[in-house]
Amino acid sequence: MKITKRRAVGLSLAGTLGLAAALVAGRARAQDVAPLTATGQFGVMGAVRGEIVRLNVSNINLLPPGPCRATIEFVDMDGGVLRRPDGSAVRRDVDLAPGQSAFVQFHAGSMLGREDTRVQFRPVLRVVPPDPNVPPDPNLPVDPCVPSLEVIDGVSGQTRLLVPGTIRTYSSNHNETLLEDR
Amino acid sequence: MSARAITALIILAACAGGEATTPPGRARRARARLQVRALREAGHRETEAADYAEAESDLRQALALSESALGPNDLETARTLNDLGMFAKYTARFDEGAADYARALNIAAGPSGDLLLVADLYHNLGGLEHARGRFAPGEPFARHGLAIRMRELGPDHPDVAADRAALAALLDGQGRLEEAEALYQDAIKVLDRVRGPPPLELAVSFNNLAAIRTAQGRLAEAETLYRRALALKETRLGPHHPDVATTLNNLALLCKKDRRLPEAAALYARALDIFTRALGPDHPKTRTCRVNNARLLAAVEPSSK
Numbered sequence: 001m002k003i004t005k006r007r008a009v010g011l012s013l014a015g016t017l018g019l020a021a022a023l024v025a026g027r028a029r030a031q032d033v034a035p036l037t038a039t040g041q042f043g044v045m046g047a048v049r050g051e052i053v054r055l056n057v058s059n060i061n062l063l064p065p066g067p068c069r070a071t072i073e074f075v076d077m078d079g080g081v082l083r084r085p086d087g088s089a090v091r092r093d094v095d096l097a098p099g100q101s102a103f104v105q106f107h108a109g110s111m112l113g114r115e116d117t118r119v120q121f122r123p124v125l126r127v128v129p130p131d132p133n134v135p136p137d138p139n140l141p142v143d144p145c146v147p148s149l150e151v152i153d154g155v156s157g158q159t160r161l162l163v164p165g166t167i168r169t170y171s172s173n174h175n176e177t178l179l180e181d182r
Numbered sequence: 183m184s185a186r187a188i189t190a191l192i193i194l195a196a197c198a199g200g201e202a203t204t205p206p207g208r209a210r211r212a213r214a215r216l217q218v219r220a221l222r223e224a225g226h227r228e229t230e231a232a233d234y235a236e237a238e239s240d241l242r243q244a245l246a247l248s249e250s251a252l253g254p255n256d257l258e259t260a261r262t263l264n265d266l267g268m269f270a271k272y273t274a275r276f277d278e279g280a281a282d283y284a285r286a287l288n289i290a291a292g293p294s295g296d297l298l299l300v301a302d303l304y305h306n307l308g309g310l311e312h313a314r315g316r317f318a319p320g321e322p323f324a325r326h327g328l329a330i331r332m333r334e335l336g337p338d339h340p341d342v343a344a345d346r347a348a349l350a351a352l353l354d355g356q357g358r359l360e361e362a363e364a365l366y367q368d369a370i371k372v373l374d375r376v377r378g379p380p381p382l383e384l385a386v387s388f389n390n391l392a393a394i395r396t397a398q399g400r401l402a403e404a405e406t407l408y409r410r411a412l413a414l415k416e417t418r419l420g421p422h423h424p425d426v427a428t429t430l431n432n433l434a435l436l437c438k439k440d441r442r443l444p445e446a447a448a449l450y451a452r453a454l455d456i457f458t459r460a461l462g463p464d465h466p467k468t469r470t471c472r473v474n475n476a477r478l479l480a481a482v483e484p485s486s487k
Contacts, residue, residue: 172268172302172305172306172309172341172344172345172348173268173271173272173305173306173309173348174309174344174347174348174382174383174386175308175309175312175313175347175348175351175352175386175390176351176386176389176390176425176428177351177354177355177389177390177393177428177432178428178431178432178467178470178471179393179396179431179432179435179474180470180473180474181435181438181473181474181477181478
């Protein structure tokens with residue numbers, strides 16, 4: 001099926017709005033959500049007992065090509081992957097078809113010793129590069145894997161903090177030399 | 183109706199449903215912000231694909247929506263103005279671009295501003311001067327953008343490398359080839375390590391470094407760099423993009439210097455065709471390529487008689 005540019009743009013818009021739907025629905029039950037500056041990269045964050053930390057990733061393309069192949073994980077202050085008490089890594093490899101989403105999460109309390117009050121972590125999304133032999137479709141987002149991070153109240157299920165992701169974009173031009181034959 | 187279209191409608195309906203359960207003003211702004219971002223994203227893709235009519239339409243819609251729903255001084259409005267400034271540069275509407283950047287800078291440098299956007303804007307103001315051929319006035323803009331971004335992101339970030347490459351082009355234009363070359367080499371080292379598909383700035387740096395090598399008479403090295411640039415651009419942008427034509431033009435000049443005139447003629451013909459179709463006959467790049475081609479033909483014709 002041939003997809004026209006206008007239609008692809010429209011569906012991409014729908015995809016972004018789809019992400020909005022997820023975010024808006026997440027906010028619907030939480031009045032204390034504090035959205036931060038949208039970014040696809042995350043710095044170090046913290047959580048306390050009773051909180052669940054969830055890293056989501058969505059393939060926002062509604063059309064092929066797909067999939068979004070990525071690893072979502074949490075690392076500690078030294079860059080080592082966080083591990084649950086049973087030794088399992090807080091990590092998930094995902095292979096998302098267009099439109100699909102997945103998440104990985106941990107309970108902050110389960111990471112804390114008796115005397116500890118706070119767990120520090122950094123969410124990481126690593127996208128497996130697409131096949132370099134296949135030219136990208138200019139009508140689709142450069143990077144369809146969009147993350148978002150939630151810190152959830154473990155009792156009420158309310159989202160306390162939401163850090164939305166965004167599509168990588170180009171905001172700087174480039175200065176290219178065009179030679180004149182003088 | 184296809185399954186995908188139905189999925190899209192379901193998602194839109196879910197989005198509309200979500201609005202009713204949140205404070206209406208906040209939900210409306212959140213939805214408008216996402217719509218603006220989606221339009222900007224479409225505008226970026228269309229600008230990169232040199233589909234300028236579509237890009238302008240989407241970016242103007244984004245600006246109108248951002249100004250009306252989010253406010254004239256919102257950061258999203260500033261980002262959209264930055265996008266429009268870039269679009270104006272590529273279409274050689276330089277005064278319009280300067281006005282867009284100035285307005286965006288006023289917002290981005292304000293109390294609720296965004297330092298990285300300020301860095302983008304200085305980078306782009308330097309780029310505008312580069313496109314006008316006013317290299318010395320562009321240098322302070324590029325240096326300022328680089329300084330901000332280096333402080334914010336550290337020296338090895340790919341965006342900092344792109345800033346270095348942009349500054350190098352302004353120095354290169356002033357004939358400061360050694361300074362420019364060092365900056366290109368630094369930028370290439372970082373950009374070459376970026377994971378995933380190679381960034382476009384890597385191809386641009388290869389092209390620009392090749393132009394310096396050509397000026398130094400190191401034609402074999404220059405040709406290798408041009409061909410690397412060309413391969414990256416054709417993979418990333420397709421064979422009919424004006425950025426591809428830029429490297430074809432430069433490679434043609436190299437072939438002319440190397441007395442490979444039929445090859446030079448074929449390269450100029452292809453470059454001129456791309457520039458004319460994508461940018462129109464009066465764009466400065468099209469004019470430069472046309473003059474280069476005419477000079478080649480003038481050089482060829484006497485010997486063929």
